[in-house]
Amino acid sequence: MPHLETPAIVLSCVDYSETSQIAHLLTPGEGKIRVIAKGIRRGRSFATFDLFTHCEVVVLRKTNPGDELGILVELAVHSSFPGIRRGIEPLLAALLGIEIAVASAQEGHADHEAFALLLEYLHTLDDSSSRQVRPVVLLYLLHFLRTAGLLPRFEACLSCDRPSEDSRSPLVFVAHEGGFLCGSCAETTTGVEPVRPATLSILKSLVKTTRGPDHSVRLPPASLREMETILLTTVEAALDRRLRIPRVLLPRFRRSTGHGAILGGPDAGKTTAAGGGKP
Numbered sequence: 001m002p003h004l005e006t007p008a009i010v011l012s013c014v015d016y017s018e019t020s021q022i023a024h025l026l027t028p029g030e031g032k033i034r035v036i037a038k039g040i041r042r043g044r045s046f047a048t049f050d051l052f053t054h055c056e057v058v059v060l061r062k063t064n065p066g067d068e069l070g071i072l073v074e075l076a077v078h079s080s081f082p083g084i085r086r087g088i089e090p091l092l093a094a095l096l097g098i099e100i101a102v103a104s105a106q107e108g109h110a111d112h113e114a115f116a117l118l119l120e121y122l123h124t125l126d127d128s129s130s131r132q133v134r135p136v137v138l139l140y141l142l143h144f145l146r147t148a149g150l151l152p153r154f155e156a157c158l159s160c161d162r163p164s165e166d167s168r169s170p171l172v173f174v175a176h177e178g179g180f181l182c183g184s185c186a187e188t189t190t191g192v193e194p195v196r197p198a199t200l201s202i203l204k205s206l207v208k209t210t211r212g213p214d215h216s217v218r219l220p221p222a223s224l225r226e227m228e229t230i231l232l233t234t235v236e237a238a239l240d241r242r243l244r245i246p247r248v249l250l251p252r253f254r255r256s257t258g259h260g261a262i263l264g265g266p267d268a269g270k271t272t273a274a275g276g277g278k279p
């Protein structure tokens with residue numbers, strides 16, 4: 001029986017019997033895989049093998065096509081990210097990463113960058129204070145779209161090519177076209193989100209950073225909202241589905257950090273720091 005030895009992140013796990021569980025794992029080299037963990041509910045690893053867990057696994061795989069359920073035979077847990085479960089916002093933020101990974105990863109398709117991005121996101125959430133969660137989510141969405149080559153065109157109007165910073169009136173975001181229309185070109189377009197040129201300037205500067213900005217970037221509440229809407233709408237258009245977690249998470253963000261946030265800076269921990277919200 002062929003076997004697979006790989007790092008993995010647990011995307012879901014459900015009890016299968018008195019002693020076993022079935023889990024979906026994200027791996028760098030094989031995309032999503034499905035495994036049965038026989039006897040795990042009686043073993044020592046049970047307490048740490050859960051949603052989000054980062055581990056090293058050995059999986060036996062059957063050779064007959066169509067039978068994708070592997071057998072988990074070895075498990076070494078690196079981290080189960082206890083910090084993520086300390087509050088509802090980091091938990092929902094981590095669930096958003098899982099929801100996006102479940103929707104975007106494919107079985108049998110290697111995606112090393114997507115695995116590394118999710119892993120770093122979980123580590124950052126694990127280490128972040130509650131007030132840092134909102135900008136961490138924003139950067140994750142931006143990096144997810146960039147890694148997947150799906151970033152909208154921020155620089156200029158899709159129709160007349162006028163640079164977005166030259167626009168005096170709000171631009172409109174057209175998700176299915178992957179970019180923006182200036183005020184003049186957008187006059188006849190309905191059902192689109194207006195976006196201030198200042199928001200696009202912040203997005204353009206964030207895109208240039210690989211992990212996070214090396215100086216503090218102030219994110220006013222209106223720009224935060226607009227960026228969240230732009231990035232989430234783009235992710236949903238790319239995945240061709242409406243995500244569930246943002247419907248719960250975004251209203252919470254907007255109540256608790258209504259004064260905006262500050263992103264990055266030299267002493268901002270691993271990627272981000274936030275401030276300016278209500279105490």
Ligand SMILES: [Zn+2]
Pocket residue numbers: 157158159160161162181182183184185186
């Ligand atoms: Zn235009």
